[in-house]
Amino acid sequence: MKKEVIVLNCGSSSVKFAIIDADTGVAGLSGIAESLGNSDASLSYKLNGEKSKQRLGEKAGHTEALNAIQEIIAKTGVKPIAIGHRVVHGGEKFKQAALVNEDVLSAIEAYASMAPLHNMANLKGIVTAQMAYPDLPHVAGFDTSFFQSMPQKAFIYALPIELYKEHGIRRYGFHGTSHKFILDSTAGLLNKPVSQTSIISAHLGNGCSVSAIEQGEAVDTSLGFTPLEGLVMGTRCGDLDPSLPGTLQKKLGKTADEINDLLNKQSGLLGISALSNDCRTLEDEALKGHEGAQLAIEIFCYRLAKYISGYMVSVPSLDAIVFTGGIGENSSLIRETTMGYFKHFGITVDEQKNLEARFGKGGEISTSSSTTSVFVVPTNEEWVIAAEAAEFA
């Protein structure tokens, strides 16, 4: 019997959904309800390769969206065995996925102080889905749990230690389900047990992070207390001089929230290029000579290369450097430019293999003489959540 799992990812104004075969990772159904709470709320989905779109009612919210999703799922005839919910913040409590109960719901709510937009929306999604599917096991998969293996030297900030002990201020890391998937897949490609596989994985999408994984365990990662630290991202700035937010607040006469918005939504590739957060647009325009686009790509790759090289000290038995995410899987230019910084480490990328690895086609892109392998591996976060949820069915 097929082990089909509903995977839900509830955001503040959207619900992403899929039915995933927990054994193969194949999505028979996938879709998104968007603009929830607005007049143009809609739902689009792909069922067995065929696309459909429908309007949801005026100001439809999560409940209406989940009702519509439930109807679509009912029409497929699939009998799901569990529901996996993506939850952003699991604090220090959740080292793996958890069967949802009152205790788990309270913890997700408690961690909302650290990820207010995400965790409250995740919680709403779980509670609404529990009403729609009261007889199925609901399982929460956390973005943070994969990083709970990090040592203190990687997760404690150089701040007064009370801030960690009393307020939980530390590096948590995010994109854990993707890095876990990349680890498992790369172990398969290398034909090694996961527990003996050591990689540096770069998840490059709208959000970006690099993780250091030694012998199957995360030992460091670039996203921090929130998903703002580290790499240059689509609209997020990544690392900054920590005095800058205060300085900008005074200089620009803005509130802390407005500065937070500037760092999260107006910075990164978009901010530098003053053009777009979309890597494809930037690549096209850079080719035509747009200086902002060229600079954004240059800074993006340089920061990424610095992080990867920094993590070489964290991963002494490094097997491979792996690229994933919309940019990592598709942009041969970003990979080539980034890996160009590693020639003096003896790590080299094959131009042709690099060009060919895109649109879901992964594989090894390093040359046969490279001292470390470099791979492109398409990620499948929903599969991780589905597989974890299926274990509770």
Ligand code: AMP
């Ligand atoms: P994600 O968040 O993983 O969906 O990734 C979104 C990012 O991937 C956006 O910046 C896109 O511009 C980028 N992306 C998708 N396809 C390509 C492509 N063919 N070349 C370059 N970047 C791409």
